[in-house]
Amino acid sequence: MQAVCLRAIPEGMPQPSDFVLQTLPVPRPGTGQVLVRLHWLSLDPFLRAQLGGRYVAPCPPLGAVVPGYAVGTVVEDATGRFAAGQWVTGLLGWAQYAMADAGALQPVDATLAPPSTAVGVLGVPGLTAWAGVRHILEPKAGQTVVISTAAGAVGSIAGQLCKAAGARVVGLTSTTEKCTLLTETYGFDAAVNYRASDFAEALRAACPARIDGYFDNVGGAVLETVLGQLGLRARVVLCGLSDQYNRAERPPGPNLGPVIGARARLEGLVVYDHLDAFDTCRSELAGLIADGRLHYREHIHHGLENAAAGFIGLLRGENTGKALVAVAHD
């Protein structure tokens, strides 16, 4: 059988020479295993991160079949779990045939949609879009939502789900043709080419009421531009960092890769939103102070003539506790 194996770990953008087409023996299933004939192989951006050792799944060893999701039909299942000819999907790899543990395969309902959709709209890309929209973005009617890589497998579904929820949807993509696809086929309200030199201005024009939600698959400069135009209490799905998958060095500044890996939540706090809770807060803190359970320090500068020096010391981290100026009047 034919299989594509990893010849070299890519540096920067992968090259065809990083991969090699080889002839390998068709694997023979062991106990509990299933032989699958592949029909559709999924190409996914996360593979680039995996080949750089930056993914939840480890980088495969050199010489191994390149990993990847695929859809195929069962040739032989000694466990009796799958009938011959049954459509299945799983992490089968870049080959004509693959072996898999029966428990690692999911049956595909070919009456629901064409089997290829099991690695697309009805597969992990569809689930990614759905989970990000349902659990993080939660778009409401009338809100403006921006979707990156909007003509891609995840973005196109995410945008249409937001549209179905009544949101105004603006897609970011890389060519004029794909912009047209977004508005004419997928029903997006607007599309912006993020590779254009006037991207920030074009985004602002497309989102005059600010941005309530953003589904980010790219990171980098595109994320930075959108963050600069977020509206009050906007929600951002940090889903991918395709902008840096091909870079040997991580870009400068806060790296959001570990934030994605940790499924962490970062939230901006502006204290003035909480003024209506001031009395509650004050009673609670005063009670803790009275009970000896909350301690505070004051760092006191004397006289207005020392206010500037006190302020500069505060910025240098030279104070300990609350910095104050005792104003003299004599």
Place this chain on the structure above:
Amino acid sequence: MQAVCLRAIPEGMPQPSDFVLQTLPVPRPGTGQVLVRLHWLSLDPFLRAQLGGRYVAPCPPLGAVVPGYAVGTVVEDATGRFAAGQWVTGLLGWAQYAMADAGALQPVDATLAPPSTAVGVLGVPGLTAWAGVRHILEPKAGQTVVISTAAGAVGSIAGQLCKAAGARVVGLTSTTEKCTLLTETYGFDAAVNYRASDFAEALRAACPARIDGYFDNVGGAVLETVLGQLGLRARVVLCGLSDQYNRAERPPGPNLGPVIGARARLEGLVVYDHLDAFDTCRSELAGLIADGRLHYREHIHHGLENAAAGFIGLLRGENTGKALVAVAHD
């Protein structure tokens, strides 16, 4: 009276010469206004951001009294709302006396705690700590929480509130003396000097079970280091960016200033957390496809010999829709 006025917009770290002590006439209250004698002037890091035009409140004009929270006593209130001698707080500025609209002053209960705390633990710094801990961090017993600028007005309160909630609290501060203050006076479980060259390792040693919550007042390299050690579903309060208040140029990488201003929420998504919802998601998407409300495209490459080229094209953004390889068998 004495007042400190703004002589120049600071460049980088403020200099004493950016401020000037002047003698001004004591203001005379107009209709609805109150004359206040200042006792305590609050020095706050956000003033640096304000003087750089990067704050929710605008930068004051050159020559104006430097703005700032203060605590004082009422000298004269034509409105009758406040008695002479009543303690009040508000944005009064760097001066011995200030005028304020009666509605812009809050009374201070001097029986609760010393009046100076109205700009400290029982003022905006206390409310900031309380709101971040109660509404974003939500620490649980046994969790590990990290607090930046932990010996400061906000951090010291935030850490003690987390401690009262049963969390293990690790404080970040800038000197050995302040580390001792954190553990001995404030009851933190550990303290780490973020200016030490081994900061990342020391933080890891202090948080062996990973970090469940982080209260960030600094941004920059400290935030970057903590983000790299977040545990699953960690929560991060983005509250301040003192690391960049004195920089003329914004640091490279995603700028979190607008995220704070928008009170936005950024959340990492890993699709594998949502596999148990796969059936629900698939039924919903298949229904939308059947109804003609959800469209998808497949970008098909033919034969395993074209898989590598298809993958590279995907990384270049050359595909439209889901990238697939049709595996041939003849």
